Amino acid sequence: MDMDKLVSLCKRRGFLFQSSEIYGGLNGFWDYGPLGVELKRNIKEAWWQDMVRGHDELSTPAGAPEAYEMTGLDCTIIMHPQVWKVSGHYDLFCDMMVDCKATKKRYRYDQIKGRWAFRKDQVGTGKPPVFVTTVAEEFDADIERRALKYFNLRSKQADQLDLGELMSLPQGISAQHGYFESETYYDAEGKPALTDYSSDTPLNHVLAPEANEVGTLTEPREFNLMFKTIVGAMGTEEDAAFLRPETAQGIFVNFKNVLDSTRVKVPFGIAQIGKSFRNEITPRNFTFRSREFEQMEIEFFCHPNASRKWYEYWRDRRMKWYTDLGLAGERLIMREHAADELSHYSVGTADIEYAFPFLPEGEYGELEGIAHRGDFDLRSHMEGKLVKNAEGCLEVEMVPVEGKPDKLRPKHRGSGRDLTYRDEVTNEKFVPHVIEPSSGADRATLAFLCEAYYEDEQPDEKGEMQTRVVMRFHPRIAPIKAAVFPLVKKDGLPEIAQEIYRKLKAKFSAFYDEKGAVGRRYRRQDEAGTPYCITVDGQTLTDNTVTIRDRDTLEQWRVKVDEVVEEISKRVM
RNA sequence: GCGGGUGUAGUUCAAUGGUAGAACGAAAGCUUCCCAAGCUUUAGGCGAGGGUUCGAUUCCCUUCACCCGCUCCA
Numbered sequence: 001m002d003m004d005k006l007v008s009l010c011k012r013r014g015f016l017f018q019s020s021e022i023y024g025g026l027n028g029f030w031d032y033g034p035l036g037v038e039l040k041r042n043i044k045e046a047w048w049q050d051m052v053r054g055h056d057e058l059s060t061p062a063g064a065p066e067a068y069e070m071t072g073l074d075c076t077i078i079m080h081p082q083v084w085k086v087s088g089h090y091d092l093f094c095d096m097m098v099d100c101k102a103t104k105k106r107y108r109y110d111q112i113k114g115r116w117a118f119r120k121d122q123v124g125t126g127k128p129p130v131f132v133t134t135v136a137e138e139f140d141a142d143i144e145r146r147a148l149k150y151f152n153l154r155s156k157q158a159d160q161l162d163l164g165e166l167m168s169l170p171q172g173i174s175a176q177h178g179y180f181e182s183e184t185y186y187d188a189e190g191k192p193a194l195t196d197y198s199s200d201t202p203l204n205h206v207l208a209p210e211a212n213e214v215g216t217l218t219e220p221r222e223f224n225l226m227f228k229t230i231v232g233a234m235g236t237e238e239d240a241a242f243l244r245p246e247t248a249q250g251i252f253v254n255f256k257n258v259l260d261s262t263r264v265k266v267p268f269g270i271a272q273i274g275k276s277f278r279n280e281i282t283p284r285n286f287t288f289r290s291r292e293f294e295q296m297e298i299e300f301f302c303h304p305n306a307s308r309k310w311y312e313y314w315r316d317r318r319m320k321w322y323t324d325l326g327l328a329g330e331r332l333i334m335r336e337h338a339a340d341e342l343s344h345y346s347v348g349t350a351d352i353e354y355a356f357p358f359l360p361e362g363e364y365g366e367l368e369g370i371a372h373r374g375d376f377d378l379r380s381h382m383e384g385k386l387v388k389n390a391e392g393c394l395e396v397e398m399v400p401v402e403g404k405p406d407k408l409r410p411k412h413r414g415s416g417r418d419l420t421y422r423d424e425v426t427n428e429k430f431v432p433h434v435i436e437p438s439s440g441a442d443r444a445t446l447a448f449l450c451e452a453y454y455e456d457e458q459p460d461e462k463g464e465m466q467t468r469v470v471m472r473f474h475p476r477i478a479p480i481k482a483a484v485f486p487l488v489k490k491d492g493l494p495e496i497a498q499e500i501y502r503k504l505k506a507k508f509s510a511f512y513d514e515k516g517a518v519g520r521r522y523r524r525q526d527e528a529g530t531p532y533c534i535t536v537d538g539q540t541l542t543d544n545t546v547t548i549r550d551r552d553t554l555e556q557w558r559v560k561v562d563e564v565v566e567e568i569s570k571r572v573m
Numbered sequence: 574g575c576g577g578g579u580g581u582a583g584u585u586c587a588a589u590g591g592u593a594g595a596a597c598g599a600a601a602g603c604u605u606c607c608c609a610a611g612c613u614u615u616a617g618g619c620g621a622g623g624g625u626u627c628g629a630u631u632c633c634c635u636u637c638a639c640c641c642g643c644u645c646c647a
Contacts, residue, residue: 024637519608
């Protein structure tokens with residue numbers, strides 16, 4: 001399938017528009033048009049119906065360890081900033097990055113380490129030292145190797161090399177040279193090797209990790225992957241808050257509220273649909289990587305002993321949901337992450353992926369991730385931001401207290417609230433494990449659009465084959481369920497058709513059209529993906545029946561006018 | 574963020590240093606008893622800003638957006 005054709009159809013028929021298009025558009029933001037909003041809404045409602053509202057908590061679903069409850073939630077997009085500090089997003093999303101102009105590589109600032117290096121026989125010649133950097137695991141060996149190479153020295157001449165302390169890349173240097181001065185390399189005679197700070201900066205003497213010449217690194221720049229905002233009209237930097245980068249945290253911080261207000265018992269899940277925001281570095285591929293996007297997330301809380309089984313249940317349950325709605329076939333796969341690919345807190349993660357047409361052959365894009373998150377999230381919000389220690393166990397990340405380097409404090413303090421769960425029957429207290437099926441509503445919508453796009457050949461009224469573009473949506477997610485046409489615009493046919501249209505429209509989205517040739521009207525509905533077209537013709541006047549045309553097979557059959565609503569209903573629900 | 578490419582009507586495309594055409598689509602009407610091409614009429618465009626020039630949609634610069642490759646992707 002040609003992605004360009006789909007993109008142009010989405011624009012032409014009103015599925016998707018570029019955001020703020022009349023002002024030239026905004027990178028990474030997309031709007032849903034009249035058809036698109038119906039499609040996306042149907043997808044979200046199918047999810048909510050199947051996962052939450054329609055869920056039967058009285059019996060054990062196929063593949064589930066036991067019966068469970070599901071409930072919903074709708075949280076704010078802006079939450080207390082501490083939420084993101086404790087969850088780890090703040091540290092991870094506010095990285096300082098440096099770019100190398102020579103190699104086009106980008107490095108995380110905190111991953112680059114280096115030493116000032118000097119060649120002893122050049123002391124006094126006025127040649128400046130070089131700050132040799134690397135991102136290697138073995139900083140010392142790598143820095144020495146690269147320094148020798150830079151100074152054109154052989155390994156056995158290593159004693160010619162004078163290396164300073166291992167340190168981070170100096171930052172904020174061109175603005176003020178104080179940092180540089182304090183860290184300046186002093187040569188063997190105790191004199192600063194660099195003195196002219198006014199026309200020089202340390203960056204000019206930094207050898208980037210993979211560069212062969214100095215001075216190719218940009219200054220460290222802050223990369224804010226979270227959208228920052230200000231709370232309060234007089235807001236200053238202290239009032240900074242963030243638009244959520246995921247909906248999940250709102251569920252975790254409301255865990256106790258839900259428990260206290262609903263009588264739900266573990267195992268149970270809390271579902272939420274809502275917008276999230278990430279300042280993606282490279283938004284691309286239509287709506288696939290957008291900066292504002294909508295998530296459909298479940299946090300499922302269960303006993304630690306059963307979490308593995310629940311993970312497997314949700315993994316398979318979510319896969320089935322997509323296939324039931326028409327994302328069947330080879331383009332949809334489930335991929336379990338290898339152990340080394342897992343997040344530091346996860347015991348298991350599976351992605352449901354779709355072979356989007358804009359991806360290279362054999363590559364898949366993520367629609368949903370089902371993650372076993374253990375007790376990481378609830379513990380974080382109790383204790384504070386967690387990191388893995390040397391033994392591989394999670395513990396609160398500690399940093400030195402300012403001014404008292406030998407005292408430690410939590411880097412980001414948790415709520416201090418007790419989020420443990422007490423089993424009313426066994427009286428057991430535990431922190432529930434969490435299974436997180438996290439789905440992208442926009443990505444699902446895009447996948448359904450791609451999957452639906454289909455071209456076939458159908459004969460026109462002269463019997464010549466014509467290309468027909470048809471969006472073969474599953475009837476449940478189709479933006480328009482049925483269209484009603486009078487075959488011709490006379491003999492009272494429009495009046496009958498309009499009556500049928502009104503009855504349909506009371507139940508679901510329907511479309512009425514009496515203009516032009518009926519074949520043209522059929523084709524228009526094919527492009528919109530309308531599964532059924534109802535046509536009022538001459539025979540209607542004698543026996544009170546109409547034809548129903550199937551979008552995919554083009555078959556037509558007659559039903560009584562009074563039975564049209566029921567006939568369509570049972571096919572599109 | 575870097576490199577390359579592209580921006581003309583709703584869509585797909587033309588042409589041009591002297592203010593733009595087509596096809597399809599859309600709208601109105603006629604015609605039409607079942608799958609877009611029967612007729613008539615109508616509306617609609619040079620991504621934005623600056624420069625060169627008597628004059629720029631065309632040449633130059635900047636910017637924005639899209640596509641491809643790299644980078645990134647908790």
